[in-house]
Ligand SMILES: [Zn+2]
């Protein structure tokens with residue numbers, strides 16, 4: 001059995017055959033901090049877009065989900081997960097997902113690594129899942145400062161806010177390169193995509209709008225505890241546009257299949273913001289990535305399988321769809337599966 005974080009394998013028991021994918025956003029703001037819509041409006045927006053769960057994560061503020069009226073008239077498969085964006089000094093922000101109560105951001109004057117460690121420890125004290133947000137925001141945090149943090153196993157690979165430089169900036173590598181750096185150093189990190197939405201009235205790329213980044217979590221039950229447990233196991237993937245039908249890992253293979261119907265529908269969304277490049281090749285590409293960020297295998301198509309030889313430090317899969325944009329520009333949209341670790345027990 002390939003072993004993600006905490007040694008548990010991906011769910012393989014009989015109940016797993018009844019598991020389904022749940023779509024969720026782990027990072028959203030409301031009027032309780034610097035979002036521009038009340039919680040009830042934000043919740044309704046996500047509900048109407050077909051999401052199954054969201055966390056309202058205001059800066060150093062907790063909204064009790066019990067106080068927010070859920071739409072829920074037509075669909076029962078929608079929940080709120082209690083959350084907070086623990087917002088410390090040096091623009092280091094950490095989502096506390098499914099926390100039991102308010103998490104204090106701690107001393108904001110400490111060094112980067114100490115601020116982050118405080119966040120992680122405090123979120124864990126409140127029984128939550130810590131997720132390092134937008135590592136390239138503002139002065140950013142380097143992989144070297146993330147790697148010294150203990151008990152942190154999740155980061156935001158994609159964040160929909162226009163000011164976070166997911167694809168890198170001067171002095172900061174793309175977040176995906178930082179992720180591979182951490183994995184190559186032997187740290188077990190899983191990656192989420194989130195919206196970090198603040199603006200719910202006007203929609204254009206320069207606004208922090210919802211609908212740009214999300215996770216798809218495979219679980220038999222939709223509850224805050226079961227969603228977070230599935231994420232800790234690695235039973236999820238991050239997306240900013242691609243929907244997968246199959247993500248399967250066993251001793252011999254890592255297999256990924258795109259849900260073409262759902263992806264085509266998803267790609268019609270006016271909210272998506274992909275990676276804009278000047279060079280590209282239109283269509284789907286599935287890449288299996290290993291130590292050092294090296295591409296181990298790539299397939300142009302909608303399904304692919306990688307034969308594990310057992311010596312790989314880790315293997316993860318990046319699925320991309322490239323489409324032409326105006327002025328000879330290309331836009332890349334992705335799904336990123338979590339790494340598996342064949343070489344580690
Ligand atoms: Zn933030």
Ligand SMILES: [Zn+2]
Nearest residue numbers: 027029085196
């Ligand atoms: Zn935020």
